[in-house]
Amino acid sequence: MRKSAAVISLSILVAFLIASALLIHPFGYPPSQMDDYIIQNAQGESGANSVVDTIVFDYRGFDTLGEATILFTAVTGVVMLFRKRKKETTN
Amino acid sequence: MSKIVRTISNLLILFILTFGLYVIMHGHMTPGGGFPGGAVVASGIALLIVAFGSHHVQKTLKEHHFAILKSSGLLIFIGLAFGGIGAAFFYNFLVGSPIFGHIPPYGPNPGDVWTGGSSTIMNIAVGIIVSAGLSAIVLVMALATGKER
Amino acid sequence: MTGSIFNIPFLAVAALIGIALYIIISQRNLIKLVMGITILESGVNLFLITLGYRAAGITPIYTHAPEGVMVLPVPQALTLTSIVIGVATTALMLSMLVLTYRHTGDIDSEKSRRMKG
Numbered sequence: 001m002r003k004s005a006a007v008i009s010l011s012i013l014v015a016f017l018i019a020s021a022l023l024i025h026p027f028g029y030p031p032s033q034m035d036d037y038i039i040q041n042a043q044g045e046s047g048a049n050s051v052v053d054t055i056v057f058d059y060r061g062f063d064t065l066g067e068a069t070i071l072f073t074a075v076t077g078v079v080m081l082f083r084k085r086k087k088e089t090t091n
Numbered sequence: 092m093s094k095i096v097r098t099i100s101n102l103l104i105l106f107i108l109t110f111g112l113y114v115i116m117h118g119h120m121t122p123g124g125g126f127p128g129g130a131v132v133a134s135g136i137a138l139l140i141v142a143f144g145s146h147h148v149q150k151t152l153k154e155h156h157f158a159i160l161k162s163s164g165l166l167i168f169i170g171l172a173f174g175g176i177g178a179a180f181f182y183n184f185l186v187g188s189p190i191f192g193h194i195p196p197y198g199p200n201p202g203d204v205w206t207g208g209s210s211t212i213m214n215i216a217v218g219i220i221v222s223a224g225l226s227a228i229v230l231v232m233a234l235a236t237g238k239e240r
Numbered sequence: 241m242t243g244s245i246f247n248i249p250f251l252a253v254a255a256l257i258g259i260a261l262y263i264i265i266s267q268r269n270l271i272k273l274v275m276g277i278t279i280l281e282s283g284v285n286l287f288l289i290t291l292g293y294r295a296a297g298i299t300p301i302y303t304h305a306p307e308g309v310m311v312l313p314v315p316q317a318l319t320l321t322s323i324v325i326g327v328a329t330t331a332l333m334l335s336m337l338v339l340t341y342r343h344t345g346d347i348d349s350e351k352s353r354r355m356k357g
Contacts, residue, residue, distance in 0.1 A: 122299065202303040
């Protein structure tokens with residue numbers, strides 16, 4: 001009973017994914033209104049040659065702050081899981 | 092590992108660290124930046140752990156050194172974010188000033204290192220965070236699953 | 241009607257996500273489950289990059305740039321963040337798997353189900 005429900009829902013989801021992959025915009029001609037403004041003005045406003053680097057640290061710097069926090073928390077969790085407990089010696 | 096692997100990895104670690112530092116520092120002119128450069132430096136330390144064994148590396152590079160580097164990198168990043176608080180939260184307050192403040196002419200040009208504003212110093216901070224964090228993960232997991240003595 | 245039959249990268253993304261979901265549903269070994277989650281993350285990153293391709297485009301960097309239109313730079317910036325988050329999630333999952341093996345002695349998800357003291 002559980003196996004047949006899983007197979008039916010998986011096939012519905014894969015059919016939806018294939019239908020939406022055929023109905024999306026043609027590959028190579030995307031709609032681009034925000035990116036035209038960014039490509040024209042990124043070199044004058046921030047003064048760096050690389051547009052991708054300006055977007056990561058200047059136009060969308062808040063996402064980079066969130067990602068640095070996620071990396072910090074994950075490393076703290078891994079280091080905490082592998083600590084050894086010191087055995088207490090009683091006199 | 093055998094003597095050939097240890098000698099070659101002693102020689103290669105210099106080139107790997109130099110290439111990682113190059114990718115981090117030229118983030119505003121070429122593809123790359125803080126995140127791939129930090130991953131290259133962490134892979135150099137992983138090469139040392141594979142060639143020499145984790146107990147030998149742990150005598151020099153302890154795990155609390157990586158924790159100090161990680162926390163100071165994050166503090167520098169947040170301090171630069173609060174630097175231009177007069178206009179906005181992540182404002183680029185170093186454009187026009189003599190530190191990293193040149194503005195290049197419009198269109199294709201050979202790159203200038205002294206451009207970029209505050210995003211160049213943020214690249215260095217993120218490079219420190221990512222390299223210290225990923226090296227700490229690799230070292231702790233290699234110590235926990237190695238041969239017990 | 242927008243769309244065409246030649247969207248081959250988007251069909252590849254649909255195939256990757258379908259295979260990854262089938263692995264997650266049907267496997268019992270915990271290491272294979274982690275591999276299925278990693279394939280799902282790769283599929284999503286591929287979808288983000290192929291959304292922003294312009295036909296006959298060049299890299300969006302102005303240093304020694306040749307002639308031509310530039311591809312869209314915003315999906316590339318979002319994919320950088322997504323890759324780093326995937327690495328952090330995989331590291332945490334694998335370390336929890338090592339602790340489960342030490343505690344119960346088995347990495348089959350049906351056998352190591354009850355919590356023991």
